[in-house]
Amino acid sequence: MDRQNEKALVGEAAATQFVKDGMTIGLGTGSTAYYVIKKMGEMIKAGMTLKGVATSKATEKLAIECGIQLIDINEVEELDLAIDGADEIDANFYATKGGGGALLREKIIANAAKTFIVVADGSKKVQSLGKFPLPIEVVPFGYKQTERAIRKFGCKTEIREKDGEIFVTDNGNYIVDCSFSSIQNPTQLQQDLNNIVGVVENGLFIDMVDVLISIKEHKEISVEYVQN
Numbered sequence: 360m361d362r363q364n365e366k367a368l369v370g371e372a373a374a375t376q377f378v379k380d381g382m383t384i385g386l387g388t389g390s391t392a393y394y395v396i397k398k399m400g401e402m403i404k405a406g407m408t409l410k411g412v413a414t415s416k417a418t419e420k421l422a423i424e425c426g427i428q429l430i431d432i433n434e435v436e437e438l439d440l441a442i443d444g445a446d447e448i449d450a451n452f453y454a455t456k457g458g459g460g461a462l463l464r465e466k467i468i469a470n471a472a473k474t475f476i477v478v479a480d481g482s483k484k485v486q487s488l489g490k491f492p493l494p495i496e497v498v499p500f501g502y503k504q505t506e507r508a509i510r511k512f513g514c515k516t517e518i519r520e521k522d523g524e525i526f527v528t529d530n531g532n533y534i535v536d537c538s539f540s541s542i543q544n545p546t547q548l549q550q551d552l553n554n555i556v557g558v559v560e561n562g563l564f565i566d567m568v569d570v571l572i573s574i575k576e577h578k579e580i581s582v583e584y585v586q587n
């Protein structure tokens with residue numbers, strides 16, 4: 360099975376198996392979450408009533424195209440589910456996110472959800488996190504100072520760019536992409552990174568994933584429930 364098919368399969372499985380009539384859902388960002396949102400659009404056309412909270416402006420646009428009624432995160436106390444992709448996920452179900460720059464809103468929305476579901480093609484499962492650069496959202500003021508402070512944790516850093524310009528997140532911030540050869544203690548690292556002045560949030564999602572829907576050996580869907 361190729362990667363695109365895997366993304367479609369896990370995304371559609373998340374929607375059909377977990378999304379129920381009347382729910383309010385956190386809508387993820389990226390090429391895997393895309394299939395969840397598309398499927399939800401079909402479910403609404405077939406008669407279901409659903410509301411969504413978007414994790415990015417790109418997702419907002421897609422959700423509107425799919426006929427999903429969007430509400431503001433501040434209008435709800437909690438969400439029934441949030442369904443989102445990941446850049447990497449390890450055997451402890453610790454994930455990294457933010458490849459698309461949406462990590463801050465994604466983390467706020469995942470935290471607000473009763474159940475946080477990650478949908479991941481087979482390539483996302485890793486022994487230890489760190490092969491994919493870890494995104495960290497920082498405020499623009501003094502970003503080079505913040506970047507230097509991040510580097511003290513043993514990574515190479517790059518300020519993310521798009522079309523030759525510094526990439527700006529939906530929140531008006533920058534992203535520092537951090538290459539660690541391997542992240543040894545993700546729990547400690549996420550705390551240390553968030554203690555740096557100028558860091559808004561990091562892309563480590565520790566003890567947050569409740570369900571992982573992925574593809575086993577590039578063949579079949581696997582649904583794993585996590586005890587947090």
Ligand SMILES: O=C[C@H](O)[C@H](O)[C@H](O)COP(=O)(O)O
Binds near residue numbers: 460
């Ligand atoms: O900021 C983007 C998100 O964290 C994405 O969910 C993550 O990068 C995975 O994206 P994709 O499903 O496109 O690989």
